[in-house]
Amino acid sequence: MSKNGIYTPLDFKNVDFNVSIDEVGVGDRLARIKSRSIKKASKVEATLMAINMIDLTTLEGMDSPAKVRQLCSKAMRPHEEYENIPSTAAVCVYPNYVALAKKELKGSGVNVAAVSTAFPSGNAPMSIKIEDTKFAVDAGADEIDMVISRGKFLCGEYNFVFDEIAKIKEVCGKAHLKVILETGELETLDKVRLASDIAMEAGADFIKTSTGKIQPAATMPVTLVMLEAIREFYYRTGKMIGMKPAGGIKQHKDALKYLVMVKETLGEAWLNNKYFRFGASSLANELLMQLVKEYTGNYQAPEYFSID
Amino acid sequence: MSKKEKVLDKKSKKAIEDIAMNGSINNSRKLNFDTSWQYAPAPESTDHFKLKKKYDLFINGKFVKPTDGKYYKTINPATTETLAEIAYGTDKDVDKAVKAARKAYNEVWSKLPRKEIAKYIYRIARLLQERSREFAVVETLNGGKPIRESRDIDIPLAAAHFFYNAGWADKLHYAFPGKSPQPLGVAGQVIPWNFPLLMAAWKIAPALATGNTVVIKPAETTPLTALLLAEVIQEAGLPDGVVNIVTGFGDTGAAIVNHPDVNKVAFTGSTKVGKIIQKALAGTEKKYTLELGGKAANIIFEDAPIDQAIEGVINGIFFNQGHVCCAGSRLLVQESVFKTVIKKLQDRIENLIVGDPMDKNTDIGAINSKMQLDKIKEYYEIGKSEGASSFQSSCNLPKKGFFFRPTLFWDVAQSHRVVQEEIFGPVLTIQTFRTVQEAIDKANNTAYGLSGGVWTDKGSKIFNVVNKIRAGVLWANTYNKFDPTSPFGGYKESGLGREGGLHGLTPYLKM
């Protein structure tokens, strides 16, 4: 599967185009997942785990070096007071802030992820996408979050999407590749499943729901379908693919439901930030507030938590 | 939940390995669901109400002592602790109840404007909703079903049945074109222990809406929510005697069925008892509906949405510990996806939490009674001795109470007893088929005909199979869904008549 640490894409022929997903059935499964009650020690443990899974993200036109610096500091030490609170998994920035983030995070174990391939639309020539990715990798990005060409996907040019992912994977070298499907533009869960399968076959290390720029971003049905695609892929190939729901997960309770989904779909091996990430910005403080509430017994207010 | 005792025998282990070796699914790849992160106990609180020590019969609008003064204990099957003492009604009590119902029918209920009847039933529905938490907790304490189910399914659905039927009371002449439907009089009803309140609602709501009065007997192991319902009926201000609830055992039920002044009998329970009742009613003018056993086939075709089918199969057999007459207890899987299906079922089963029904995370609660547990255990042994391969969840079971692990049997044939007979527990048999016709033939190869399931992405195949399966309820790409607007009932030995929907009114009317 890998030569000299460089991943060789599997064959496009392996993609099963006939997997069907029943939307209402997915809802039935989710109803059970949502009914899980996470209390006390279990809640604290899950919250700590969730913080450690966050790709703390800023992807604004108005991003500044100062903001990126603050983001990095927040990522390394989410709460000033509680030492036991882990760092987040990564920060996620535009390519031009990779070098800065890399410097800020040095030695912390927090990765730098860069969005790439003409994020968020992906509407650019392949050569530019490659350059975009190369730039981020050369600047030290540990992870590349690419977008697929949804236009091509929706008009049935699956080969194009497959090749594009495979190409970017090659450019990534040792950097981990997260493939953003932008599920909010794919409409049906069948398409989400197909896009997931294509991405995994083409060499994705992670599959990711959304850019955060399109509504709906991450949803539970989409995430469940993607987790199930990962499970099937693992059973078939033995390769463990990571999952990153991104955007829209703002509540502590929701985050825990996502963890329940991971626990009950993929189990222990995926319950860590090597294989599961939350793409989020405001979620971190929400998790911290709940954590401090559990520690102190008092309900918390937002103004006591630094916003970045 | 922590490290598990292994419950697989050698043969089954080998069978599981064989399955994995041959398919695209490779069993050397295992997912570990015994995760280090576990759900902490999340018990539903019980401090918002108090059970009485002793419950009397509800006759003529009042709680009255049983004539013979006898009581029996009702327990919590999850702990075997006694919850309360319940009156043991005899034929004398039944006679009193029927007389009260007759009097109420003659003097009050049949003279009320229909819209007033509707409003009484609406009241019951509303009061049920208001006390839903208490009802859910008591249902779970007394019956062993997970609190998640009694809270999310049993109680809301019971209220919905009252709501739905209430509206029919003053619209019956629209329901039966060309007829002017009239009530029958006194309805005698006997209900089972698997959905104690819901079955009471299925029976009482249409009976009242069609203008009848009621004498009903809850199952001996699960009388409590019916008695709470008696309180609700009192509170709703229903005229005395319109609904009478007589607790007791089989002889109490027989007294209702055989009472000469009962005009209509409605029974839900086993086929065995149903046949006894049908025989007993020979030569009488009583109308009757029977909702009896089943052994439903749940068919997965290779083009099905497999992951959702798995959830449907799980819900089809493990809902309410498998104590469901329409449970999808026979899984028929197209050979090409057999390995995938069985692997995924095992994964899903490992995620089912078996244990304290009062814990909000429990998926499978307590078996309703020791008798039922013994029966399930016996079938498990029969399955093994018939040579089936099996898989059981590796979960630990509580030390006290009646529990059984979710169980799969495969390498079974149509002739095996575990395939033919209703087990009424969390035990699924799995057979394979190659062609659509073979699936249909196997599905229909049973004396039962209550329900069935079909999973395929192809619409025309759904209609074909749905048409050909001889059963009253067919779920396509879903399973075990219920709704008050939707008629339910069986073909063949699964019973006669329908409950729910417009068709559920017919058995309570003369045209």
Place this chain on the structure above:
Amino acid sequence: MSDRLNINKTYKLYIGGKFPRTESGRAYTIEDSKGNTLCHMSRASRKDFREAIVACQSAIKGWANRTAFNRSQILYRIAEMLEGRKAQFVDELISTGATKGSATKEVELSIDRLVYFAGWADKYTQVFGSVNPVATSHFNFSTPESMGLIAIMAPDEHPLLGLVSNLAPCIVGGNTCVILASEVNPFIAISFAEVLNSSDVPGGVVNILTGFKSELYKHFGTHMNVNAIICCADNKDQIINMQENAALNVKRFILRNKVNWMSDAGQDPYFIMDTQEIKTAWHPIGI
């Protein structure tokens, strides 16, 4: 008396689209109102009943799968054929003691009743089915479906109309049936079988036996292949026995011994529903 010697008809049974003699070789005599022998009838045995059930069972699938339109056409065809042989049936009824007026009325009503039920074939599922507005994201509908194999004990009175009024709602709904004809005037039922046999009714859909209720009623109740019994007979003991045995396989038991077949009450569409099961189907609504 004419010079010519009449050819007397041998009345046989009607099973699987054929007219076999009873396997028992027995016959019984039907007399007219003056005590003269009218004809001899086959006296069906338990084995004949069994054979009729086998034929009936094998016809179920094909008949139930016919389109409603096709069943309607066939019932209408029966009416046409009966209309064409109206005179014969009037004469036969007169031979049983009916007046010309009442015999004519009975035949005409029988024809009209066939037309009436022919018209229901493609309507009863519309009138008695439903789409159910469930509270979840599912499409849910209930539709009547044929019950299967129906054993009919036809009324003694009105040997043609009583037969037709029970047979038509039964088969129009896709069921097949075994009928024990009027014991008093059974030959008319066999004449009617000839009409059926020339009306595109597939063999086995309707099977007609003649014989004694007292001999055959037990098998109505006990035969495990029978899904429902329609009983137009009066004998209380026989009824109770059939009802008790119905419990062996939860047969539906429909008692129609108080219906005035000459009145409008004899052509109720709810008769069709007596031998229908309601099937409810669910499917998710999603994308």
